Structures are given as C-alpha cells and as structure tokens.
Amino acid sequence: MAELTRYFSHQRRVRLLVFGTLLALLLLAQVALQLNVIEAATGVFAGWGWLVANFAPIASAFPALGEISWQLAATVLIAIAATMVAAGVALLLALAGARTTSHWPLAQALIRPFASIMRNIPFVAWALVLLFSFKQTPFTGFLALLLMSVGYLTRAFMETLDEVGHGVIEALEATGAGYWAIICQGVLPAAAAPLVSWLLYMIENNIRDATLVGMLTGTGVGFLFDLYFKSFRYPAAGLVVCAIILVTIAIELSATKLRQVLNA
Amino acid sequence: MLTVTALNKTYPNGKRGLIDVGFELQAGTVTAIIGPSGAGKTTLLRSLNRFITPESGTIELDGLELVGATRAALRQARRHIGMIFQDYNLIEPLSALENVLHGTLGDKRLLPGMMGLYTHAEKKRAMALLQEVGLAESATQPAKSLSGGQKQRVGIARALMQSPQVILCDEPIASLDPQSTATIMTLLAKLAKQKQLTIIINLHQVDLAREYADHIIGINAGRCVFDDATAALDDAALARIYAQEEAMVNG
Ligand SMILES: Nc1ncnc2c1ncn2[C@@H]1O[C@H](COP(=O)(O)OP(=O)(O)O)[C@@H](O)[C@H]1O
Numbered sequence A: 001m002a003e004l005t006r007y008f009s010h011q012r013r014v015r016l017l018v019f020g021t022l023l024a025l026l027l028l029a030q031v032a033l034q035l036n037v038i039e040a041a042t043g044v045f046a047g048w049g050w051l052v053a054n055f056a057p058i059a060s061a062f063p064a065l066g067e068i069s070w071q072l073a074a075t076v077l078i079a080i081a082a083t084m085v086a087a088g089v090a091l092l093l094a095l096a097g098a099r100t101t102s103h104w105p106l107a108q109a110l111i112r113p114f115a116s117i118m119r120n121i122p123f124v125a126w127a128l129v130l131l132f133s134f135k136q137t138p139f140t141g142f143l144a145l146l147l148m149s150v151g152y153l154t155r156a157f158m159e160t161l162d163e164v165g166h167g168v169i170e171a172l173e174a175t176g177a178g179y180w181a182i183i184c185q186g187v188l189p190a191a192a193a194p195l196v197s198w199l200l201y202m203i204e205n206n207i208r209d210a211t212l213v214g215m216l217t218g219t220g221v222g223f224l225f226d227l228y229f230k231s232f233r234y235p236a237a238g239l240v241v242c243a244i245i246l247v248t249i250a251i252e253l254s255a256t257k258l259r260q261v262l263n264a
Numbered sequence B: 001m002l003t004v005t006a007l008n009k010t011y012p013n014g015k016r017g018l019i020d021v022g023f024e025l026q027a028g029t030v031t032a033i034i035g036p037s038g039a040g041k042t043t044l045l046r047s048l049n050r051f052i053t054p055e056s057g058t059i060e061l062d063g064l065e066l067v068g069a070t071r072a073a074l075r076q077a078r079r080h081i082g083m084i085f086q087d088y089n090l091i092e093p094l095s096a097l098e099n100v101l102h103g104t105l106g107d108k109r110l111l112p113g114m115m116g117l118y119t120h121a122e123k124k125r126a127m128a129l130l131q132e133v134g135l136a137e138s139a140t141q142p143a144k145s146l147s148g149g150q151k152q153r154v155g156i157a158r159a160l161m162q163s164p165q166v167i168l169c170d171e172p173i174a175s176l177d178p179q180s181t182a183t184i185m186t187l188l189a190k191l192a193k194q195k196q197l198t199i200i201i202n203l204h205q206v207d208l209a210r211e212y213a214d215h216i217i218g219i220n221a222g223r224c225v226f227d228d229a230t231a232a233l234d235d236a237a238l239a240r241i242y243a244q245e246e247a248m249v250n251g
C-alpha cells in the first residue's frame, strides 16, 4: 500500500516537472517572440520597400541576363553534382550503418554519430574551412555542399532503410539469395520512393545553399550578385534575385511532379 | 524426407524455446504444428531453415545437415526450402511477376543477382506459376495493389519458383478472412500432393489443422508432445498439447 502511494506520488512529481518545463519554455518563447514580431515585421517591410525601389530589374539590366543565366546554370549544376556524389557515398554508408542491412556492428556504432556530426556542421562553416585549402574556386563550394549532404543523407537514408524492416530481407534470405542481391532486388526497390524523395529534397536545398556558398567562394551566381551589389548595379542584382527565385520554384515544381510519378 | 533429431534452442535470456524436439516428415504431406501461444512453434519453424540456430540437434534434408552447416552450405540448402510469411513479405512496389522471380535469386551469381537478370525460361515459369495460383491476370500489377489473399498466393508462387522440397509457413492465414483462408489452405494441400512437397504450417486453429493436415505435431512449452497422423488427434492428445493454456484459464 505504502509502495503504491509512493509510486503515484513519484508519477505526480515527474508529470509536474515535465509540465513545468514545457510551460517555462513556452513563456520564454512568448517573450522572445513578442520582441521579435514587431522588429521582424518592420524590418521585412523596410527591406522589401528598399528592394522594390532600388532593385527593380529594369530594362537597363537585361544585357546582364546572358552572364546571369550562365552562372546560374553553373551553380545549379554544382549543387546537383554535389548532391549526386553525396547520395552515392551516403547510400553505402547507410547500408553499412542501418540496423536492418548492416552486418558490421562496428560500422553501426560509428556511422550514426559520424553522420550526425557532419550534418550538424553548417555548410557555411565547411566552406570557410575549405577556403583555406582550396581557395576561391568552384571546387570549394562543391566540397562544402558535398560534406554537409553526406551527413544529412546518410542519416535520412539510414532511417529509410530501417523502416523497410526485416520482413523484406528475410523473404529473400529464405530463397538463399546473397547479400547484394537482397539489397539491390529487395531493399532498394522497397525503399526507392522515400530514397528518391530525400534526394530531391537535398537537391532543392543545395541549389539554394549553392548561391550562398558562391558569395563566400567567389564563384557562380552568388558571386555575381555580390559583384553587382558592391558596384551599385542594383537592377542587375535584382535580376539575379529574380532569376534565383524562378529557378528555385521551377526545381521545386518539377521535384513535386517527379515525386507524384514515383509514388503512383 | 526431413528428419529432425534432439533439437534444442535456448534464447540468450535463458528462455528454453525448444527442448529435445525430433520428428520425421514425408514428402507429399502437409504437417501442421499446433500448440498454445508461446509454445515454440515459430522457434521450431524458423530453426528448420536456420533463421534461428539451435545449439544442438540435427536437421537433415536429403542427406544435408543444417544445424552445423557452413554459411555457403546453408545458402545452398535454403534454395530448396521455400518460406511463406504471415505478412507476405513481398516487395510491395514491384510487380507480382518480379516478386515471383525473386525465387530464383538463390541460384544466381553476384552480378545477375544484383541486377535481377532473369532468363526467358525463368520468366515463362514465373508466369506459369502465377497462373497455377490463379493470378495470371495480375502478373504486372504492383504487389501493393493486391488483396491479402492474392499477396499470399504471390508468396506461394515465389516459394514454388525455388523448386523447393520443403515449404515452411508461419501462420500463413492469420491475417486473412475465412474465404481467403480456405483458398490458401486448399492450395497448399493440393501443391503438397501434386509436387511431392513437404509442407509445414504453424497454425493456432485446431480445426484448420484437422481439415487440411495429414500429420500433426503438437508443441507444449518447447517440447514435442504429439507427433502422429491427423486421425490420431483425440481429446486426450489435445489436452496434452494445450495443457498450459487450460491451467492458465482455470486459474
Ligand atoms: N528472441 C527471443 N528471445 C527470448 N525469448 C524468445 C525469443 N523469441 C521467442 N522467445 C520465447 O520463446 C518462446 C517460444 O516462442 P515462439 O516460438 O514465438 O512461440 P509460438 O510461435 O508458439 O507462439 C516464448 O516463450 C517466447 O517468449
């Protein structure tokens, strides 16, 4: 009886603690938010106002269009290349690290934390570090995106593979199939839709990030924006922004379309 | 012929899954393994293709011993042991036909296996097997679009594609409605006779075992307490097999 009472009072304390912590966090967020809401609203308004006034991509900017599309294409290609290479590496790491597909306990223990660390270092930090070794070249941006994407995709792929579950693997093991036949004919087809979905998400993200990395590494469309901006060619800089927005939306739309086709 | 002697399995936590289990099964027969939940039916069935490795005893299929087999020998042996599952375990996005063709993967070398390269003869046989289980018209449909009963028939065709001597079935109808249950059980019984297979089915419904099995093995608390023709399953035998369950119900 006394034990039961103790049990329930313990339960009550735990619940109070959890509830109290949540409430405190909520209040904190509230305070932070209220301060920011006004600032953010006015800031964004002012920003857009200034943008519309100064950056309107008027006719005088259009001669720059050729240069811009060139650099934009280069940036998009770097992002796609980095993502594809990262996906290949990440898939192998995920196969070695996922509970369902791994035969190596050591790899399982190492890959998860490794991927987390890689993923949690922002690509900007990667870019800054890599600038020392590779200077301001497109390769620096490529590598920065690659390293971050490997971490991110390894985590995502590993979870996807684990969700496929043991049933699929057992079914093919029962036929006497070997490891790689089981992976290629069983696990990957079963996981194809979510794997491709992650890949597309990563490509979208990397195209956005690539423009930013370009500013740091002095390459691609990011560099072009920087250049125009600093030489007061605001209409041309505005054109860059518009072009980036258009391409991002186009990529997003085609990715959505591709996902629909895959899931059908 | 499948011969099992003195099989013992103790789980790492000390739980004894199988205790001195032995029996002999003939080709062309359906054997039902029955017993209370937790008796060790799944442990026994999964030991037979060594998804679970018993620590002692022998399992002999056509002169090949499985308990002590090396990895390579085991893969070789598994090619002749089909398995069907309660949840079908198909590759859902692939077509019924591709799922059936997976039954050949055990025979393939590394690259053809990885790439799923099937011969024309294999494709024709897979189609014929789908026809045999009554699914010819669904061959190109993705497995995920099929009903439970249809999925299980694809699972059976995949096992048949291995040209197996033995087919292991762990509660193959537990997720199915009565009509699909009858279809699947009738199909399995027919295949055992027609193709001279040794089919072993874990069941928890005694009446299904009585209706479809030629032979019954009763398991209770890891021990084999009944091993005889279905006709010999009387009330006394049932009481022995389900002893623990009744003890629990009565208090
Ligand atoms: N991996 C495991 N670890 C420990 N105990 C297990 C494991 N698998 C099964 N058992 C135990 O072994 C006994 C037999 O299980 P199982 O073969 O699944 O029974 P059945 O299929 O007859 O219901 C049960 O008591 C179960 O709890």
Ligand SMILES: [Mg+2]
Binding pocket: B041, B042, B043, B202
């Ligand atoms: Mg079971």
